[in-house]
Amino acid sequence: MYDYDLLVVGSANADLVIGVERRPGAGETVLGSDLAVHPGGKGANQAVAAARLGARTALLARVGDDAHGRLLLDSQRAAGVDTAGVLVGGAPTGVALITVDPSGDNSIVVSPGANGRLTPADVRAAASLLHASRVVSAQLEIPLETVVEVVRGLAPDSRFVLNPSPPRPLPPEVLAACDPLIVNEHEAKVLLGEDGVEDGVEGSVSDAPEDWARLLLAKGPRSVVVTLGAEGALVASAQGVTRLPAVKVTAVDTTGAGDAFTAALAWRLGAGSSLAEAAAYASRVGAAAVTGQGAQDSFPTAAEVEAL
Numbered sequence: 001m002y003d004y005d006l007l008v009v010g011s012a013n014a015d016l017v018i019g020v021e022r023r024p025g026a027g028e029t030v031l032g033s034d035l036a037v038h039p040g041g042k043g044a045n046q047a048v049a050a051a052r053l054g055a056r057t058a059l060l061a062r063v064g065d066d067a068h069g070r071l072l073l074d075s076q077r078a079a080g081v082d083t084a085g086v087l088v089g090g091a092p093t094g095v096a097l098i099t100v101d102p103s104g105d106n107s108i109v110v111s112p113g114a115n116g117r118l119t120p121a122d123v124r125a126a127a128s129l130l131h132a133s134r135v136v137s138a139q140l141e142i143p144l145e146t147v148v149e150v151v152r153g154l155a156p157d158s159r160f161v162l163n164p165s166p167p168r169p170l171p172p173e174v175l176a177a178c179d180p181l182i183v184n185e186h187e188a189k190v191l192l193g194e195d196g197v198e199d200g201v202e203g204s205v206s207d208a209p210e211d212w213a214r215l216l217l218a219k220g221p222r223s224v225v226v227t228l229g230a231e232g233a234l235v236a237s238a239q240g241v242t243r244l245p246a247v248k249v250t251a252v253d254t255t256g257a258g259d260a261f262t263a264a265l266a267w268r269l270g271a272g273s274s275l276a277e278a279a280a281y282a283s284r285v286g287a288a289a290v291t292g293q294g295a296q297d298s299f300p301t302a303a304e305v306e307a308l
Contacts, residue, residue, distance in 0.1 A: 010043020
């Protein structure tokens, strides 16, 4: 019996958000809205999203001993996340600078801060937390060597989910553990690099998401999910590739939608859903998330997802 449905190992940031009519070009200044400060970071976002849906959730992360760190801890506890694994100190809390345009699209610059000090030793010290978790989810806003240590510390029957964001080449040991590897279009193309093909031309990436999924699957993960925004998503495994339609909503702010998708998918997989079933549910959660402002403030409850 696992104590947690989901353990998230990852980043915790304060999101500093400004609305803009358009993003500035090089050397250009544009005026924006009043600054809004929200709890965020891919790890913290996933933990809150899962807990809001009803999952027994824990977070392993590091924050600074500062006001932003206290904001993040308060938001986790308010959502029902177990914060026993959240370490405090070592550097200022990570910060994400976010601009959001009228269509809801965002651009983000991250200062890792304390996230960069979450070490493999911290993961080893939290071995009991990993072994108590049915599913473990990670991202790449923490050091890659820390993610490698997570893979090595998994319980024999635990499932590992990875969103490689921001994307970078992954060692075979990490790829082999992913079930699934969850990527958007940009992340897929970065991971494929020179292995992509377009019209048979070596060194270029195909425009077909189904090809991305098959090529990524060939790199070693047990399964792959490619998110396509308004075009839906697709799932790939040894059983084949399946495309899932998008849930039609009016986007207000896409910040954190991918994190909500990943959290929902990870939780449903742990509850016994198939990959396609879990991804379809996660698509509804992600769609609900883009209809509100901010990241964690927009994450839905299970009842709100059912009403969508």
